[in-house]
Amino acid sequence: IGIVSLASDGNEAIQLIKNKIEKNKIFDVVILDINLPENWEGIALKKEIIKNFSQYNNVPFIAQSAYSQRSDKQRILNEGFADFLTKPIDSEKLLNTIKNYLVKKV
Secondary structure, eight states: OOOOOOOSSHHHHHHHHHHHHHTTOOOSOEEEESBOSTTOBHHHHHHHHHHHOGGGTTSOEEEEESOOSHHHHHHHHHTTOSEEEESSOOHHHHHHHHHHHHHHHO
């Protein structure tokens, strides 16, 4: 359904976003794992992206996590994520979720 860019950690994700902005482009949807390597976690990374790149204020951020308790999901959604997917990720659900946000953008 689109072009995908992958980052192995938060620092790489920030660099991808910075490179994209330098070309006057932004990602339509950002999917972040809540537990990331290298001193990052998804909630802090989302906040850092929005703080440094105002272009992402209205971009939907989707969280993915092995946390499956309702309270975990609610806590993450309360942090401003548009949606939450529990691991293991069902590919059909993932694609439908992304499509939903792309349709809303149009």
